[in-house]
Amino acid sequence: MSHFFTAAVLIATVAAGIQLATPFLLAALGETMGQRSGVVNLGVDGIMLLGAFGAYFVAAKTGSLVLATAAGTGIGLVMGLITAFVSVTLKAEQGISGIGVFLFGLGLTNVLLLRLFPSPVTIQALPAVPIPLLHSIPDIGRMFFTQNWLVYLAFLLVPVLTFVLNRTTYGMKIRAVGENPAAADTVGVSVTRIRYSTVILGCALAGLAGATLLMLIGIFQEDLTNSEGFIAVALVYFGAWRPLGVMAGSLLYGIVGSVVVTWKTLGIIPASASDIAAMAPAVLTVLALVSVARRFRQPAVLGKPYERGG
């Protein structure tokens, strides 16, 4: 069993974990933006499915992964517009409308898959893009810098969104709107506009997450996401509404998942215990949070539509 600890396996495991984490990360970063402004979107899983299917359709028909990525993101954007209209303008109960979107995405993608792909085909895989210089660092290079460009994009978004939230007027407005929308409103910040923007951004990222997942797998299948959208929402809570924390959660979840699968495949975990071992990412995520949770406060008006009195 010692061969697990060879560098090659370790590197492959971490690299695979990073890939596993990428769709979570994208979707969770998007959800973070929405939640920071006070909007909970439980429809992430449905939007990921729709984005993944859009990407699949375009990739299968055109062969272009760039167009496919754009399609997934674009579908997310449209769903974002709808979600924002429902949650912000129509002030619907956010938990329930999100579940509606989830059911819609789940059902519609299955219908479309049947209709458009009587015999599904695989699409071309995402090529790894080694980053010049960095990729030749021994071990580290293969773990972190020999990934596909969507992985880089996802991880690049972490500092970018951190900067946006903390250093820009837009980010300041997002934080204000999620904490005290009435106060933001009274100084002329449009709660509606801010929430629309964060929800649309969040859903676009969910669509992109779906496209990413699709390209990592190479084919669309019924319920492709397997609850990844819900996990992404959970990781926002794990990350305490901070991009860095969300990244930590995604990596924890992805790498633990990868390690478990690897140990199972290499027989370190006996087959009889493999289902039990598969619980590890979920259990560890909860336990990790138990030790730190007391310190975090959620955005004060999370999930509550804003209504100016009278």
Add this chain to the structure above:
Amino acid sequence: MTAAARGSASAGQPALLEMRGITKRFPGVLANDHVDFDVAPGEIHALFGENGAGKSTLMRVLYGLYKPDEGEIRLRGDRVTITSPAVAIEQGIGMIHQHFMLVQTLTVAENVALGVRSSRGPLTDLGRVSARIRQLSHDYGLKVDPAAYIWQLSVGERQRVEIIKALYRDVSLLVLDEPTAVLTPQEVRDLFAVLTALVRNGLSLVFISHKVHEVLELSDRITVLRSGRKIATVGTADTTMDELADMMVGHQVATVRVPPDRQQGPVGLSVSDLRVNGDRGVQAVRGLSLLVRSGEIVGIAGVSGSGQRELAEAIAGLRQPVSGRIEIAGADVTGRHPRAVRDAGLAYVPEERMRDAVIGDLTVAENLILVANADRAYARFGFLRNRAIRQHCRQLVAEFDIRTPGLDTPARNLSGGNIQKLIMARELSGSPAVLLVAQPTRGIDVAASAYIHQRLVSQRADGTAVLVISEDLDEVMAISDRILVIYEGMIISEADPRTTSREAIGLMMAGVPSGLPAVSQG
């Protein structure tokens, strides 16, 4: 004040603001009924009236928070439609709300900068904003640290942030909704100085208050509202305290005084060498001891933030003490669950009553049995006895004169004074051994205040040990048998309100123990 001088100035010029026939309805309530209101340039115009009279509503209409059902607004003679606060700010109107409109998790500078165009485009320019804040702080004596988070600030500091926010936006008319309700006497003095300086610089102010002497001291003119209707607008110089009170409630209000005779009984509440940490981990109560006997009212006076809140919460079981001992009617309740403390005989009216003592979405009746819902009288085998409960609640509503459309009205819809009465009704209904009341009349109109004071005194007569914590020195002086002065988490002196002057106690509150010999406790 040069009220007369400024008042005459307004006669010649066109009004800065004119509101005509403003009507605003809420489901079941006519909050403003064809109200006329105007403000002259450079004037301080006070809005006066009892709880629920419609003062805040009128100003919220002006600020674009409520859309009036009828009526028009003119600014400098031009008719304007104010659809949102952003429009109001653009028109030079600023408002400081009864409940501050600040984002707790942002810094002072961020709160000030929010919604104002940044000099660095999409990036924040907090350095520049902070510099301007310091400038304004300096100009008007508004001391505040731009880098501090709002949640770290005291109430008085938050109010200063609100004023700076308005000044930063160059307003010409500033509305202050009950700005003094949450301030200590010293802070009120400071605020008045700031407001006077503002007017000197050409601003006009609308000042809302329940306190007659403040209104008389500060304003040029006074408009009185009652039940949504305007009763009158009078020049301050031309009216008297009695006339105002009469216009406000329709009759004279007698102030309550505690009868001197008292029969002291056994010790009701005993606190010894108590130490309690505050929210930020610093010790807020530092070795405090006190005794309250049944049949006496003990007042705790002190400036805001001297450890009053932590003391009250520790007694009520809501905050874990670091050390010390708390006894209620002889039973040790130190660190016990709030339920156990209540079972030992405590009734408690907290300072943050809207947050801590009522549940706005529950009905009046449900709030009245929030504490006693599991008592034998109201629940049998875990099932609520609705008949008994409703009868009990009807009785309390009548006895405490709680003005509500019905028992099933959500408590949220009641005015502040009536919510306070509801809480008193509930807390007193169990004949407690100890009654702990914090800021009993904060934000409450004169009539309701008088009623609450009267209840406290009659509770004393029934043999309850009453501990009143208040930052309103007048109140403490009026109703206490003994006054304990709290300073930095300790009782630094005790005074007899009949023999000690207001000024002497004010000095003690500032940390100067009086020359009078401290009466030993008990």
Add this chain to the structure above:
Amino acid sequence: MNWLKLVHWPRGARLGDPRDLLLSWFALPAAAIVALLIGAALMLAFGTNPLTGYHAMLTGAFTGTYALTSTAVKAVPLLLVGAGICIAFRANMLNIGGEGQIAMGGLAGTATALAVPGLPAILLVPLVLLAGAAGGAIWGAIPGAFKAYFNVNEILTTIMLNLVAVQFMNYMLAGPMVAHSGYAVGGLIPQTRLLSPNSWLPTLIGGTQLHLGVLIAVLLAVAVYVLLWRTSIGFRIRSVGLSRDASRYAGMSVRRTMTLAMTLAGALSGIAGAMLVIGSISHRMVTDGTLTGFTGNAGFNGIVVALFADLQPLWTIVTSFLFAGLLVGGTSMQVVTGVPADLVTAINGLVVVLVVSVGYLRRRARARALAVVTAGPDARAAPHGARKGATA
């Protein structure tokens, strides 16, 4: 979402702006119609006549004894989960963990039925249901207690516990509880053997699936109503949900109450899980490796029906039946027209989104219609005219 509240019209209310009234009454049907129209468009795209499709759906769900009983049976897990959601959400515990709680309840119930198959039905059925309740209760209590005592967000915990439950279910059904005999080896799938008939929920109407569980579920929903509005525990649950600070101030055991609410919600879901086994046709527990394969999404749909019912357990009886009709009708529609049943899932999603979307419009329209019914300042007088302090 307060659509059902339209039933209560305050005494003395006069008509307001007729447009507001129209909006408040017709927004909901309009939303449903829009959803169905979009569904019709999708059907057309599939080459199916929407009228045939919807006719099949309605008939399949609501026409005839068999259809109605099937709908009722389908409503059972929705109702039980929904009633639990009424408790949990009213305690302000956002329980997304219905799926996992159902599975754990199913496992516990099944294990019990497998362990003591010889017990007479009169004992075994209640025992299985109790075991199911216990299994679900544990799965609800964990996130409840984590939230109450460690401040770990319950949305996170319930989602994660769903994932743990699915693995545990797969482990049990493919391992310790798998049926080793009965079929030829090739037929082995992750399922238990046939449970003892003593554990089966008795059928109420012969030739249908209508089982005793329907009755139990309705009774439990009524019990939840009584709990929430007629007992002091329910009062505490609602208080804690609305304000933890005020409840603690009033002497309630806040954390215990939060945990209790989640435990009860989990227990109800757990009973649903047990009923999915002993009230099913196959009378065994079976999985395709996903939670949905066992629960049929009841953990999520239960949230939907409860929120449609405005967290009123009695209305949840109605909404769960209607929603179950959509699901059962969907299967029928597929049989008759050949459109994929997933189309119905998609249409359900649309119905959910559109109906919650108009909830606010309706509430506002109704409030506006009522705002006209003001009685002026006098409305604020005390009920008995006892204005001691104020009357001159």
Add this chain to the structure above:
Amino acid sequence: SSNSSSTPTSTSGSPSSTSSSVPTLKVALIEPSLRNDLAFSQSMYAAVSSLAGPLHFTFSVSDNLFNVTDAANAMRQYASEGYNLVIAHGSQFGGTVEQLAPQFPKTSFAWGTAGVTYGLKNVFAYQANSQEGGYVEGYVAAKLSKSKVLGVIGPIDVGDAHLYVVGFKAGALAADKSATVHVSFTGSFSDDTLMATAAKAYVSEKADVLTGSSQSVVGAIGVAKSDKVAWFGTQWDQSSLAPTEVVASQVYDWTGVIRQIITAIRGGVLGGATYTITLGNNGEKIVYNPSYPLPASIKAAGQHIAAEIISGAITPPTN
């Protein structure tokens, strides 16, 4: 012949020739996953739809109906609408079949994969000896492998997947006792991501041949494709998914079973029989991918093993 070439897109097939003396039958198919899952469900869907024309029957499909209660409703409705044959394609439907069949004595029920008819006169059962094809593929795989490290990924260790994996491992070890055969189960029939991760782990462990079962193998095939590792498929011809990496697939061909069932029904026999697809009766076929450059000798060895299984000289294990 491979079924993958012509899959109808409509949900109902209809007889191609109109004038026939044989009365048209109505067939219903209940499938646990989508009919285009490239695995279990698709194999039956392909068989039924390819036979509809030649055997003169119309058919309807209800797919993605894993949930037993939902499936029961569909089956009952088909039966009451006069369908002649209801195929319940999933072992979990056994209880339902057992309950429904006596209520609809004129309707014939077929269910699988299983071997039990409950002694009912209108129930057929069918099953697959997937260990047989697994054995052949394992044998070929071990011969093909250079590193002698083979990776097998299953969903959950039961049923069809269990048989296939056991057969594959036995075949591989028969070909080369020193070969390392890693086996793991992801715990899910549908989680492609986990399959892909497992495949990656094998590749990093020097495995140069992979195989797996269930509809989620597409995730692993994606890895095989991008890392250029040989792949063996089962249940369905998977060569379209990775035309240069798929070596061979064990394909289920249920047409023989369906043909026999339809013939029996036409002959007035509504049930009572159990069918098993095997290499011997051509229900299971090893379909080699023509685009994969498999050395002729290895292919010949594989065909030899298959022949021995058919003749009974080799009996692949089932446990």
